[in-house]
Amino acid sequence: MSTDLQPAQSLLRLDPVPTPSGPHVLDNAAWAALTGAHRRFAEIVGSAARYQTDVAPFVALGDSSDPRAWDDLAALLGPGTQTAVTGISAVPEHWETVERAEGVQLVADTLLTRADPEAVRLTTADVPEMLDLVSRNKPGPFLPRTIELGAYWGIRRGGRLVAMAGERLRPPGHTEISAVCTDAGHRGEGLATRLVRHVADGIRDRGDVPFLHAAGDNENAIRLYLSIGFALRRRTLFAVVRVPGGDRATAPGN
Structure with a gap:
């Protein structure tokens, strides 16, 4: 791996290190932690989980491509709640995306x-x-x-x-x-x-x-x-989303 300091505009154009094909535990690290070593800090409904709100502001889905997981997240958070979601590839159209940003996992x-x-x-x-x-x-x-x-x-x-x-x-x-x-x-x-x-x-x-x-x-x-x-x-997507319906509440810690 080169340790040369790249120009700022090229930092996100670096090629990721080669990894084995197929799903990897770090592809959805928050979900893996919440359903594993950090289970005692988790609140879980079906395929949606979040940390207790005074521990960390993150929520995660077992499979963000499954609409039922987003339904579970809505049930976990409640209508109108705003929260940060990690380990996802896309947000359903009927959910409001308040903020989204690229990140990197190293x-x-x-x-x-x-x-x-x-x-x-x-x-x-x-x-x-x-x-x-x-x-x-x-x-x-x-x-x-x-x-x-x-x-x-x-x-x-x-x-x-x-x-x-x-x-x-x-x-x-x-x-x-x-x-x-x-x-x-x-x-x-x-x-x-x-x-x-x-x-x-x-x-x-x-x-x-x-x-x-x-x-x-x-x-x-x-x-x-x-x-x-x-x-x-890998490159990551960080999104702040709002659950459909309700009075646009904000989850604690966000």
Whole structure:
């Protein structure tokens, strides 16, 4: 895999790494996690599932090409509810698409993992600081109970949390690295890279493959991940949809 920093406009034109033909667990990672390792956090109706609303804002379908799965999702969420859906290829015409964006899914290819002596395991006592750091840096959704999904690690300077990263989705044999962020005053110090390597080291120790997601327009993050040894596996569709009917309620966490 080349680690050259590609021009911004070509980042999403990279060829994905070759994978075996047929369905793969990472093609629908949220569904695999919600019906597997994270079942205790799940609310499920038929072929639709979501995380408890203070854990993560994601919902998933067992088969997004099956209209019955969308009917199950409507029953799970209720009329008019707005939510983020991942692992889908298309949205039914009678559902309103509020927002849609391209993303990328990257897997650890030549990533060198390393335990970092400065990284500290974060606990529920650290959640207020973690939420504050996330609110200022916006690495993606992080809610009051997201920390329960896996191990989260941080680096402190002068007692203050200045960088963090942790584990989110847990499909079989894989673990997603998420919430990678650094305080503005400490960017350029390599803290994010150090924490990604540290989190990935723990993931590999238990035999899982590290992977992560990034928004397609987050060019700096994609450049960083490619440069340290991640490879593009697939492009993804992120959609915020609204269930038909109702008074256009918004699901908690969105």
